[in-house]
Every structure is written in structure tokens, then in C-alpha cells.
Amino acid sequence: MPELAVLAEVTAAEAQLDDKRIELDTLVGDLRRELRQAEAEVEQVRTRRERDEQRLNSGAITNPKDLTNLEHEMQALQRRIGTLEDAELEVMDQVETQQAALDAVLQELETMRAKVADVTAARDAAFAQLDGQSGELTAERARLAADLPDDLVALYEKVRAQYGSGAAALKARGCEGCRLELNGSDLRVIAAAADDEVIRCPECSRILVRTAESGL
Numbered sequence: 001m002p003e004l005a006v007l008a009e010v011t012a013a014e015a016q017l018d019d020k021r022i023e024l025d026t027l028v029g030d031l032r033r034e035l036r037q038a039e040a041e042v043e044q045v046r047t048r049r050e051r052d053e054q055r056l057n058s059g060a061i062t063n064p065k066d067l068t069n070l071e072h073e074m075q076a077l078q079r080r081i082g083t084l085e086d087a088e089l090e091v092m093d094q095v096e097t098q099q100a101a102l103d104a105v106l107q108e109l110e111t112m113r114a115k116v117a118d119v120t121a122a123r124d125a126a127f128a129q130l131d132g133q134s135g136e137l138t139a140e141r142a143r144l145a146a147d148l149p150d151d152l153v154a155l156y157e158k159v160r161a162q163y164g165s166g167a168a169a170l171k172a173r174g175c176e177g178c179r180l181e182l183n184g185s186d187l188r189v190i191a192a193a194a195d196d197e198v199i200r201c202p203e204c205s206r207i208l209v210r211t212a213e214s215g216l
């Protein structure tokens with residue numbers, strides 16, 4: 001059934017996309033956490049610099065050496081803020097890039113899920129059709145079996161239980177069931193048998209059905 005191959009294909013594609021989604025989801029989560037940490041770090045240094053500025057502006061520090069030290073510290077903190085902000089921007093950029101990739105995968109995943117649903121529906125419809133055909137064939141078989149002698153039907157069922165099929169055509173001097181060619185003497189016996197006589201394959205015991213193509 002072609003629907004089954006297509007279904008296997010789209011299901012595999014869906015699973016692959018879902019793996020990608022999980023991977024990107026994790027990555028974006030990690031990057032957002034990293035971004036929050038970077039923001040907190042910038043905030044921490046900024047607060048410290050503001051505190052220094054307040055101390056400087058308060059006039060409480062009068063010692064020139066202390067004042068110089070404080071100014072140096074403030075300059076160092078300002079440089080640190082610049083470095084941290086650069087890092088924060090870089091993480092922010094990565095978050096945007098990976099979030100965009102995640103959005104694209106989510107879109108693809110949605111499309112693929114719709115496809116899986118469509119193919120599943122097509123498969124179910126094909127199955128329903130087969131069930132219908134199977135029902136018709138079963139009814140047809142029951143009609144045909146009713147017209148046949150009981151012992152022939154019993155023999156057919158017995159061979160079928162053993163070999164999977166109860167009867168085979170005799171075609172071009174060979175049994176279509178076991179695919180073996182019958183020898184000359186067997187063929188002569190079969191050719192001489194009455195039309196309503198039940199012939200069986202000497203190799204596999206299936207009921208042999210004689211046709212115009214039997215080669216007798």
C-alpha cells in the first residue's frame with residue numbers, strides 16, 4: 001500500500017523536526033538564561049559605580065589620595081560596564097538568531113503534522129476500501145463454495161491449512177503452487193483423467209486446476 005510508505009516517510013520527517021525543535025528549544029532556553037545573567041551582571045556593576053558617584057558627590061571624601069583611588073575605581077567600573085554590555089548584546093543577538101530558527105522549525109513542524117494527518121486519513125480510507133473488497137470477496141467465496149461438493153471443499157481447506165493455498169493452476173506442465181514441473185508419466189495420467197476428477201500435485205499435494213494453458 002503506497003500510503004504506508006508515504007506515512008513512514010512523513011512520520012520520520014516529523015520526528016526529525018521534533019528533535020530539531022527540542023534541540024533549539026533547549027538552546028534558546030540556555031541563551032535566555034545566559035542573557036538574564038549578563039543583564040544582572042551589568043546591573044550589579046552599574047549599581048556599584050552609582051554608589052561610588054554618590055560618595056564622590058557627597059563631599060565626604062576629602063583625602064586627595066582617596067579621591068584619586070575612587071576616580072580610578074569608577075573608570076575601571078565604567079570600562080567593565082562597557083565590556084559586559086558588549087557581551088550582553090552578543091548573547092541578545094544569539095537569542096534572536098536561534099529564536100528565529102526555532103520559529104521556522106515550529107512552522108515546518110506544523111506543516112509536517114498536517115501532512116501526517118492527511119496521509120493517515122488517506123491510509124485509513126485505503127484500509128476501509130480493502131475491508132469492503134475483502135467483505136465482497138468473502139461473500140463471493142461463500143457463494144462459490146456452496147456450489148462445490150463438500151468433500152472437495154474439505155480437501156481444499158485441509159491443503160490450504162497446510163500450504164497457505166489449497167489449489168494451484170497447472171500451467172505449462174508445471175504446478176503454479178510449488179513451481180515444479182511435472183514429469184511425463186504424471187502428465188499422461190492427468191491428461192487421461194476425467195474432467196471432474198480431482199487432480200493433485202504429486203509434489204505439494206495441492207489440488208491442480210487444469211486450464212487451456214496446462215500443456216497437456
Ligand SMILES: [Zn+2]
Pocket residue numbers: 168175176177178179180201202203204205206
Ligand atoms: Zn505443486
